[in-house]
Amino acid sequence: MNLDQIATGIRNGQLRALAKGITLIESRKAEHLQNASTLLETLLPETGNSLRIGISGVPGAGKSTFIEAFGQHLTAQGHKVAVLAVDPSSQLSGGSILGDKTRMEDLARDANAFIRPSPAGESLGGVARKTRETMLLCEAAGYDVIIVETVGVGQSETTVASMVDFFLLLQLSGAGDELQGIKKGVMEIADAIVINKADGDNIPRANLAKQQYINALHILRPRSSHWTVPVHTCSALHHQGIDEIWNMLLDYRSTMQEVSEFNEKRRQQAREWMWALLHDDLKELFIHDKNVQPLLPQLEQAVLDGITTPSAASRRLLERFRRH
Secondary structure, eight states: OOHHHHHHHHHTTOHHHHHHHHHHHHOOOHHHHHHHHHHHHHHGGGOSOSEEEEEEEOTTSOHHHHHHHHHHHHHHTTOOEEEEEEEOOOTTTOOOOOOHHHHTHHHHHOTTEEEEEEEOTTOHHHHHHHHHHHHHHHHHTTOOEEEEEEOSOTHHHHHHHTTOSEEEEEEOSSSSSGGGGSOHHHHHHOSEEEEOOOOGGGHHHHHHHHHHHHHHHHHSOOSOTTOOOOEEEOBTTTTBSHHHHHHHHHHHHHHHHHTTHHHHHHHHHHHHHHHHHHHHHHHHHHHTOTTTTTTHHHHHHHHHTTSSOHHHHHHHHHHHHHTO
8 A cells, every 4th residue: 555545545434544554653664754744744634623532540440441331322323433542561561551452342343433552662752642643544534533541640641631622530439538549730631520430339439529529629720711620420331421421522622612722722732742743853863863872872871870960961962962
């Protein structure tokens, strides 16, 4: 398949072409970078027509069950859903959790759903870059709801929030003090909080947790003066409360579009993305510079041995870089 065939196939919603396009984007080979960039430029007019939703949550909150139930609810209404997993690889073993298709078996078999895990490899920035570009290809292929799931904690939430329209935080009830299990920083970036597993004997605890989160949110400054962060309960296992969450998302989109915040947020995200890519590319350029490369291991060892300071080593490397 050449680039034109891949682009045409993606526009026609062909999974094989979409998979080839994503593989091209994920490739780190120098000869593939230009082709990936050309493909994205070609398809750019067909992008931007989806609702981009980020989903995160504490371990055990039932993210996979929720995403599967949510995705099935949407495909039943005629939507095309793409699930992209931001999956930071283990820094110790180099492995990553790529079990999304086994964890969402029913959704994986749905003709109107597409699930793609993305291992981070060396950096979270790397996976964010590929996930953003994969999102554009999925939009060009006709997927009108993109779900970006993060399985990490901390920085990965902030990264995902910077590439989606809506960030949903999935929580559990009955796990001790609810507010101990969540960082203030993560709550500050949430556009909604959903307490999952609100079924059977757990319903009273879920309602109590809901009230605790509502009280906690009053303390935080809202991200937008036009949107009050709601707290919902649901049971993904029994498909209860899923329709209310989708209606809430539609309400968010229409509210933000009315006050022109929806497109403005995307514009700002695009600008931030440009700067993030520039920083990444400059770092690559610097590390592989022919003047810097011979000196880099020597100075790194000198810092390790305590012979020189990190700041002095950094200055020397920059001076070497500036010489040409």
